[in-house]
Each structure stands twice: as C-alpha cells, then as structure tokens.
Amino acid sequence: MRAVFSQYAWLAPLFPLAAFVVLTTLSRNLKRTGAFIAIVASLASLALSLLIAFERIGTGAEDYSGGFAWLTIGSVTLSAGFEVTNLTALMLVIVSLVAFLVNLYSLGYMRDDERKSVFYAYLSLFACSMLGLVLADNLLLLYIGWELVGVCSFLLIGFWFHKPEARAAAKKAFIVTRVGDLGLLIAILLLFRYMPGHALDFVSLHNVFDSQAGVISTSITTAIALLLFLGAVGKSGQFPLHVWLPDAMEGPTPVSALIHAATMVAAGVFLVARTYDIFEASAVALDTVAYIGAFTALLAATAALKQNDIKRVLAYSTVSQLGYMMLALGSGSWTAAVFHLFTHAFFKALLFLGAGNVIHALHTQDLRQMGGLGRRMKTTAWTFGAGVLALSGVPPLAGFWSKDAVLAAAFERHPLLFAAGIVTACFTALYMARLFILAFWGRPRGDAALAARAKEAPAVMTAPLLVLAALSVAAGFVQTPFGSWLGAWLSGEAIPEQAENVPVMAASAAAGLLGLYLGWLLYGKGAPKGGGAGQTRPWPWLVRLVEREYYLNEAYGYLFVKPLQGLGRALRLFDDAVVGGAGRLAAGAVQALGRLNSRLLSGQLQTYGLAAVIAAVVLMLAIAGRGFW
C-alpha cells in the first residue's frame, strides 16, 4: 500500500514554522490575530499527524522516507530528509496534539500579556523544532532539532525576563542541558568516524548495529551509546543533570506543560528509542540506562514529597516519570518506554494545565496558600483528579497500564530495578495525593478574599483539560498485558499475551493505592492545622534533606559553579592586566609620541632652534666620535 499522507509528513513542522515567521515579522500589527495564526498552524500539524497515523494504523504501510543530498564533501554525502515510521507517527501525534491544546489554552492563560504574539511565535518555533527532531531521518538533522528545542526552551523559560529567577532558570536550563548536548555531539562525531560510509541515517544505523554486529568494536559501541545517553540525560532531566527541570517552572505554565509533556524532555527518551539498536549492542550501556533511570525515578519522587510550589511538585514528578521511561529503555523494552511517554504526555499536560488554572485563579503557586478549590473550580478539580489517579497508576486509567508495562520489563531485568519502580510508584501516589488534597480539599488557607473570588477558568482553558482528561482515562487501553496492540504496532513484531504479569499488575496497583491511602491519612484525614506543610516529624534531617532537594543545587554550586566562576574571574584578571595592559601600553605609547610631536611643532621658533642645536651637537659628537673607532 502506498503511503499517501506520509509523503507529505515534511509539511508538519513547516506549518508552525510559517506561523513563527509570520508572527515574528508582523508581530507589531498582529496583537489580536497572532494567536489565531499559531493555533491554526498547530491545528494543521495535528490534522496531518492524525492522517499519517491513521493511514499507518489502517494499512500497515511501509516506512516512508524522502530527502535530498544536502552537502557533498569529497566522497561523503550528507543527506537531509525525513522518515516516517510507526514510532515517528506516534510522536507526531503526541507532539502536535499537546502543542495544539497548549496553544488553545494559552489563549486564555496569556490573554492579558503584552507580548502574547511573541509568546505564540516561540511556541510555534518550539513545536516546529520538536516535529523536525521527530521526523529527521539522520542524526545530524535530529541534532539540529535538538538544539533548536534547547533554544526555544531557553526563550520560553525566560519569557518573563523581568523576573531575575526566570532569567537564572533559563540560563540554568540552557547550560545544564548543554552538558548533555556535548555528549550527543561527540557521539555523532564518533558515529561519523566509525560508521561504514560515514552514514548517519537511522536506517544505516539499524543495519549496522542490528544485523552486522562486529563492524564497530564493542568498546566504541559502548562509548557511543553512553554519550548518546548523556545527551538524553541532559534533555530528559535524568540524574545528575535533572536540576534544571524544577527551576524551569519559572516559565509560563502552558510552557511547562509543553516542555514536560511533549517537546523538550520527550526528546531524550525519543533519542534513545530511535537509536535503540546501538544500546542493544552494548550491555553496559543498557545497564547504565536502567539504573540511572531507576535511581532518578526514586530520587525525584522523594524530592517531590516536600515541595511547596505546586509546579515544582509536578516538575519532580516529571523527572521521576522520565526515570521510569529510562528504566523501561534500560530494561530492554523500548515499546514500554514509548507507551509510558504516550500516556504521560496526556496526564502530565493535563496536570500542568490544571495547575495553570489554579495559579490563574489564585495568583500564587504556593500549596500552603491554597485549599478548598474543589468547590469553586469543579471542572478543574475533576479533570485534575483524573490526572492524579492516572499518574498514581490506579487501574484502569492510562498511567496504570503504561506503568505496568514498565514495571513488567523491569521485573524481567532485575529485582532491584523492580523494587525501585514499585517504591517510586508508591511515592508517586503519595505526593500526588498530597498535592490534590492541599490544593482542592479542606478550606482556603491563603488570602480569604482572593479565595472567595476564585472561580472556574474560561471555557478555552477548560476544554483542553477535558480532552486531556478523556485521553488520560482511556489512552491506556492501546496496550495491556492481554493485548499489546501498541507494542506490536511500534516494533512490527507480534508480542505474546503476558498473562503471567498479573502479580506485577497487582503489585503496581497496590503500590499506587497504598500511596493514595497514605496521602489521605497524612494530609486529608489527619490534616494538621497548618495544612501539613512544615510539621516536625521524626528524622527532621531527612525531611530537610528532601525539602532542599538533596542539596544537589548547593553541591553543584560548590563543585562546578564556584570553581568555574573563580576561573572566570582569574581569566578576567589576566585579560584585564596582560591582554588589556598590552593594548593600553601600545595605545599609550602612540599617544605619548603624538603628544611629544605636537609639543615639538608648537610654532615657537626658539623650540625649533633648540632642536636644531641639539641635532647639530649630536651630529658633531657622532662625527667626532667616529675618530675614536
């Protein structure tokens, strides 16, 4: 069956790009209509993505790729093109759907912002670069999209640049992910060096690493895989480079939803899934991915327990869920990772947009100032609740099925990984219960007048929530242990029914429910007067450790930032004293010479005479002196 729509997949990133160009060139004249241009563009991308996906689902079409020779250097030809596989089709749908909903939502959230059209321009560029990254048929194009995504996140996190925290967060996000980007770049260079024919496209990568084992030595393969993973660690916020993600909350809330659900952080998982053949060729790399993922999941889940900023809780939750995806990748099941990415995109976007509604209503992000919003914001509360249950892994919501797939993969790999996953699942449910109870239950704790005026957000902001809530509830059924349709579609192989995973399912559901129950006990039923935040508990040092996010920021401050700043200061001193000194010396010498000359040509005949006399004396001495040689 010939793929009709897949041939036009390259249009998907071009719609937002066109919107970006129009918005940046005409932004002054498009105060009102700018948003609509961006929304229409993202809708077009979504429509095309859905057409491609349905075409592939219905017909089982062959992978389609197209492109052209981009650069020819000697005998090496770099091509630029796109490739549509089932994985990229799925990612296209996720990215364009979330981007469209976020665009729609921002219509309400950013209504009164003066730079709304600039915001929409950045959003469009963000969507364009992510779609380009997804569609790229070789690593070089992917790298371009990868960097563009980084730039867009920088621009959007620092969108409210009048806040110093936003500026700092934007810089932090950019610099920290840069560490990972360097790893990816080196990996690409290594691949270029060692691949037969310097090919960088994914088809060749698949051929070389999957079927021609031994073309590239194991140690080089491991190095490449680890460097690729370093790139994913940076972008997807894995330990130890996760510190930028919670700080990225300084950006507008729709941006957080976009970054956390579909664009920025998904890029890392997507990269590993796309180059999975390389990882499969190296056991060391797979183990690294699995253990880093499990560790990150646990670390972030515990850090989320004591955050008081509603968005920081969600941010740590994202880090934790990304850890899950890495855990699945490392455990050998990239389909489970992509499945979790798929469901996570929906409920995390839902949670962020719901949090945006709360922030919009109360003008605070502090959980201690919230409470009792459930009665005033019914739609938000119900959809948010659906998101909480989905993230907590309550059956039969989407999060349960994907989490179960991840845990089943981990279970087969190593009991330790499975244990970490289960404990994380319990913690996840606990902090989500805390978040929901603190925000929506009980009575208002903050400004009473503001809480009384808090009302439901306009329809343009609740409609995306309803769509996402429906997806969060239902999207999990595409892959269950009893019929893994998505996995089979993605990998192209039939996956047997995994009924023996029932204990895993039971454990995962029990962990989620236990976490929710604990949360209800701690924050709902036995809610202390103060609202449960900042109570004295046993092990205060542990609480403080968690509250301060394991002092990782401070540690990085002392380990890297301070020494680098010191080095910078020393270099500046060197630059000032030596480089600048040499410059100033040259300038000063010329200036002094000029001043001397201007003194000489004063027009005073006596001065001229004196000079003539001195010259004559020197001349005479020279002539007389010659006699002595």
Added chain:
Amino acid sequence: MSMLASYLTLAAVLFCIGLYGVLTKRNAVVVLLCIELMLGAVNLNLIAFAKYGVVPSLTGQIFSLFAITVAAAEAAVGIAVLIVLYRSRATVNVDDYDRLGR
C-alpha cells in the same frame, strides 16, 4: 696655551652665550642682540685664524669687515621687521609669535 686656542675659546664662549640668549630670552630685541653676539664670536674666529692660523693672510680680516657690514644691515632689517610685528601683534614676546604652529 697658544694664542689661537685662547681666542677660539673666547669666541666659543661668546657664541654659546649668544645661542643661549637666542633660545631662552622672551624679548625679541634681546634675541636680536644675542644674534649680534653670535656674529661677533664668528668674526673673532675669522680674525684669530687670519692672524694665528696655519696660513695667515688678510682675507679673513676683510671677510670679517664684510660680515660686520652685513650684520649691521641685518640688524636694521630685523629691527624694522620687529617694529612692524609690534604694531600688528602689540607684543615683543617671542612666545606669542607662534603663528607657524597654528
């Protein structure tokens, strides 16, 4: 010390005094006087060489007479120029005669 050397020394001293005056004095009239002093030193040299030189002759003495005549003429022209200058600039201070440098 021979006669020639002592005359030459005297002439050198006179010349240097004149040169010093020319280079340092502010008053243009004094500068002209100092130039006369330098010319006198030169004349003294000419006469000293004419009398005590290796080939003594009258040429040197006659030459110095010419030099004195020319110096008188020069002094007359110099004073005349100075008077014109004084009329236009209202000063005899040579430091103010710096149009060349502007």
